[in-house]
Amino acid sequence: MNKQVFSSELLETAVSELSKMPSIGRKTALRLVLHLLRQSENDVEILGNALIDLRKNITYCHICHNISDVEVCEICSNKQRDSQTLCVVESIKDVISIENTQQYRGLYHVLGGVISPIEGIGPSDLEIESLIQRLKSGQITEIILAFSATMEGDTTAFYIYRKISEYGIAVTTIARGVAVGDALEYADEITLGQSIINRVNYKTK
Amino acid sequence: MNKQVFSSELLETAVSELSKMPSIGRKTALRLVLHLLRQSENDVEILGNALIDLRKNITYCHICHNISDVEVCEICSNKQRDSQTLCVVESIKDVISIENTQQYRGLYHVLGGVISPIEGIGPSDLEIESLIQRLKSGQITEIILAFSATMEGDTTAFYIYRKISEYGIAVTTIARGVAVGDALEYADEITLGQSIINRVNYKTK
Numbered sequence: 223m224n225k226q227v228f229s230s231e232l233l234e235t236a237v238s239e240l241s242k243m244p245s246i247g248r249k250t251a252l253r254l255v256l257h258l259l260r261q262s263e264n265d266v267e268i269l270g271n272a273l274i275d276l277r278k279n280i281t282y283c284h285i286c287h288n289i290s291d292v293e294v295c296e297i298c299s300n301k302q303r304d305s306q307t308l309c310v311v312e313s314i315k316d317v318i319s320i321e322n323t324q325q326y327r328g329l330y331h332v333l334g335g336v337i338s339p340i341e342g343i344g345p346s347d348l349e350i351e352s353l354i355q356r357l358k359s360g361q362i363t364e365i366i367l368a369f370s371a372t373m374e375g376d377t378t379a380f381y382i383y384r385k386i387s388e389y390g391i392a393v394t395t396i397a398r399g400v401a402v403g404d405a406l407e408y409a410d411e412i413t414l415g416q417s418i419i420n421r422v423n424y425k426t427k
Numbered sequence: 428m429n430k431q432v433f434s435s436e437l438l439e440t441a442v443s444e445l446s447k448m449p450s451i452g453r454k455t456a457l458r459l460v461l462h463l464l465r466q467s468e469n470d471v472e473i474l475g476n477a478l479i480d481l482r483k484n485i486t487y488c489h490i491c492h493n494i495s496d497v498e499v500c501e502i503c504s505n506k507q508r509d510s511q512t513l514c515v516v517e518s519i520k521d522v523i524s525i526e527n528t529q530q531y532r533g534l535y536h537v538l539g540g541v542i543s544p545i546e547g548i549g550p551s552d553l554e555i556e557s558l559i560q561r562l563k564s565g566q567i568t569e570i571i572l573a574f575s576a577t578m579e580g581d582t583t584a585f586y587i588y589r590k591i592s593e594y595g596i597a598v599t600t601i602a603r604g605v606a607v608g609d610a611l612e613y614a615d616e617i618t619l620g621q622s623i624i625n626r627v628n629y630k631t632k
Contacts, residue, residue: 228494228523229493229500229501229502229522229526230494230496230500231496232477232480232481232484232485232496233485235477235480235481236477236480236481239473239474239477239478240474240477240478242470242474243459243462243463244458244462245455245458246459250450252520252523253449253450254448254449254451255478255481256518256519256520257448257449258448258478258482259481259482259485259494261482263482263483265447266478266479266481267479267482267483268444269444269447269475269478270474270475270476270478270479271475271479272437272440272444272445272475273441273444273460273471273474273475274475274476275437275440275441276437276440276441276460276463276464276471277463277464277466277468277471277472278468278471278472279437280435280437280438280464288434289433289434289435289438289464291435291436291437295434295435296434297434313461314461315461317434318433318457321434
């Protein structure tokens with residue numbers, strides 16, 4: 223399809239700006255923009271300013287590097303949480319995912335990426351040095367490495383494992399296995415193999 | 428899935444505002460917002476302001492009711508276009524679609540909807556009166572009714588046809604038929620039937 227041409231500059235600008243976002247093409251952007259035109263001026267202003275304010279005012283917790291509105295995030299400053307356990311993740315998205323499980327009460331450390339020689343991301347580009355500083359403070363007794371099961375995730379886990387072995391802290395990693403609700407026959411062999419090796423005692427809820 | 432909870436108010440506001448848009452759920456909104464956080468402050472400001480400016484400053488051509496930056500839109504004020512032919516459409520989206528075909532050089536009239544008793548939209552809610560005023564001015568010799576092939580589209584076409592029959596203007600409607608590239612066997616019977624009834628002389632390009 224040819225690039226659509228609009229009779230309005232304002233429309234053109236809004237559509238082309240929106241379509242810079244991932245998975246939003248010009249057709250989708252146009253549909254969204256036409257939707258916005260049917261909303262009140264005030265509603266659109268709230269949306270626009272929400273995006274601008276977010277980008278302008280967001281800060282990252284200077285302890286765990288999670289997204290935050292204040293210097294020390296809600297999780298780090300929460301005295302109810304287990305400050306002896308630290309879960310190391312790639313991005314803030316992972317923090318949100320793990321928080322949603324409501325199964326973890328410890329603290330986090332967001333690396334801001336994983337080691338990826340192909341994309342030119344080395345250990346020094348990540349928050350690994352600050353992780354080690356946190357460990358040196360002595361409170362932490364267990365580190366959970368929670369990365370995606372990719373080459374980059376595994377590399378990062380191994381790098382950190384080597385780096386921190388001298389501190390005598392327990393290092394664990396999240397379990398790999400057949401997903402809840404998945405049929406065995408569709409699980410890939412490596413996952414299924416891992417789930418057999420790392421089998422756990424059967425328990426009823 | 429439970430509603431995701433974010434540690435940041437700014438993040439929460441941005442996600443919930445974005446997810447008010449059609450076909451954007453909270454998961455997609457979060458992905459878009461995290462994308463925006465990786466962009467420069469300036470880029471996000473441009474996006475936010477593009478949406479706000481569009482809604483605040485957009486006007487509709489007071490002749491054809493198409494979207495426009497000025498009082499009379501580019502199409503209406505273009506002297507090169509055929510001012511004797513008027514294509515009546517439901518929405519500005521249809522103007523964009525027809526303009527993209529580059530097959531039409533006449534003018535438009537945007538109704539702002541179609542007659543739909545179910546949704547409580549009657550003729551007086553649409554730009555039908557202003558259409559008749561345009562016809563009375565006497566320049567127009569042909570009207571093309573270009574509505575979707577739905578009950579509402581057909582009703583609207585019939586209503587307008589009855590209303591304007593007294594002015595002695597040719598009334599046509601866009602051809603219904605098997606879409607270019609579609610296999611005959613998959614065309615529905617009504618469409619295929621229409622395409623036989625309205626067959627045209629064979630011509631080679």
